[in-house]
Amino acid sequence: MNSALGKVVSAVMIDENEQDYFVQPDRNGQTYRLPKDESPQVLHIGGQVRGFVYENEDHQLQMTCKHIPTVRVDHYDYGTVVSVRRDLGVFVDIGLPNKDIVVSLDDLPELKHLWPQPGDRLMIALQVDDKDRIWGKLADDEIYHTITGAPSKREMNHDIMATVYRLKLNGTHVITDNYELGFIHPSERDQEPRLGQRVKARVIGLSSHGSLNLSLKPRAYQAIGEDADMLLTMLKHDVNHRLPYTDKSDPQLIRQVFGISKGQFKRAVGHLLKAGLVEETKTDLVLLDKEA
Numbered sequence: 001m002n003s004a005l006g007k008v009v010s011a012v013m014i015d016e017n018e019q020d021y022f023v024q025p026d027r028n029g030q031t032y033r034l035p036k037d038e039s040p041q042v043l044h045i046g047g048q049v050r051g052f053v054y055e056n057e058d059h060q061l062q063m064t065c066k067h068i069p070t071v072r073v074d075h076y077d078y079g080t081v082v083s084v085r086r087d088l089g090v091f092v093d094i095g096l097p098n099k100d101i102v103v104s105l106d107d108l109p110e111l112k113h114l115w116p117q118p119g120d121r122l123m124i125a126l127q128v129d130d131k132d133r134i135w136g137k138l139a140d141d142e143i144y145h146t147i148t149g150a151p152s153k154r155e156m157n158h159d160i161m162a163t164v165y166r167l168k169l170n171g172t173h174v175i176t177d178n179y180e181l182g183f184i185h186p187s188e189r190d191q192e193p194r195l196g197q198r199v200k201a202r203v204i205g206l207s208s209h210g211s212l213n214l215s216l217k218p219r220a221y222q223a224i225g226e227d228a229d230m231l232l233t234m235l236k237h238d239v240n241h242r243l244p245y246t247d248k249s250d251p252q253l254i255r256q257v258f259g260i261s262k263g264q265f266k267r268a269v270g271h272l273l274k275a276g277l278v279e280e281t282k283t284d285l286v287l288l289d290k291e292a
Contacts, residue, residue: 002030002061006073006126006134010050011063013043023049023063032063038097040065054134056098069094071101076125076139076147078163081116081196090116092124092136101126103136109167109195120196121163123175139165144175151180151212155203162201162214164193174199174214181211188215227260227268231285232277241287246280 004025011023011032021034021043032053034043043049051065052072070077071094079092082100089108091100103122108115116122123143124136144165162174162182172184172193184201186192193199193216205213235241245254247269251262258265269285272278279286 001128001130002132003128004030004053005128005132006054008050008052008068008072010048011053013045013047013049015045016043021049025053030061032061034063034065038064038066054096054099055132056096057100058098062098064096067095067097069096071095071124071126071136073126073128076123076143078121078123079136081118081120081122083118084115086112090122092122094124099134101134101136103138107138114167114192114194116194116196120194121198122196123163123165141166144181148175148179148181150210151203151206153206155212156205158203160201160203160212160214162199164195164197164199167192167195174201176212182214183207183211184214184216188213188217190217225268225271227258227264228271230258231265231268231272232287235278235285235287238287242284244284246283246285
């Protein structure tokens with residue numbers, strides 16, 4: 001097994017041709033091709049150089065000094081999914097000029113519609129098998145707990161961006177762009193996000209486990225429709241947060257004041273009532289949630 005693959009190593013130049021230097025890592029019999037335009041300096045026989053070694057897409061052993069990835073053996077970082085093969089897994093770009101890294105289907109969700117798609121991102125390290133093949137290894141829960149910090153109560157009701165890193169029956173586990181752990185219960189999403197998908201979520205609470213409780217559903221006022229949003233805006237701007245109109249008000253008066261039909265008004269009020277944003281008295285529509 002080639003123990004140098006997927007790592008940054010020092011090597012000695014032993015030969016060259018017009019395009020490449022040929023280098024050997026210390027105490028390693030393998031020879032690697034180093035393109036001259038990727039070398040940090042002109043090399044001569046016996047000259048030392050340091051770079052990242054891997055097997056490129058043409059199955060050649062290669063060193064690079066200009067495109068050293070942050071994803072390596074035992075080094076975790078994000079890579080971007082560039083393609084999907086249903087019989088193999090997903091290919092991830094970690095910054096190498098001629099090599100994408102495969103995350104095996106064995107490490108991906110059983111349901112293929114939950115597999116990462118091009119543009120999604122995965123936090124991986126490199127792993128070399130006994131046939132010297134380099135694979136992407138997904139970060140586990142221990143890694144995520146190591147790299148994340150405690151959330152703040154000041155984030156309540158804020159919108160955040162997060163990346164899905166684990167799919168479980170109890171819900172979706174994410175890591176935010178600020179490196180905090182988050183959890184989305186199935187009741188707080190309309191559909192299950194993919195592994196590696198970036199989502200925009202709203203902070204709805206802090207869990208006792210030190211993570212954010214998140215929702216992918218819109219705030220109540222964002223889901224109530226244009227007519228209801230108009231009523232909500234008028235209620236907010238009224239000094240007493242109430243309007244002297246109900247579903248019993250005259251249709252012509254409703255049309256004159258709001259520019260909508262009586263039926264549209266009743267539906268809008270119904271949405272606000274269902275969202276818990278207003279209450280209706282015998283004479284008035286009253287705002288309840290003045291922070292909505």
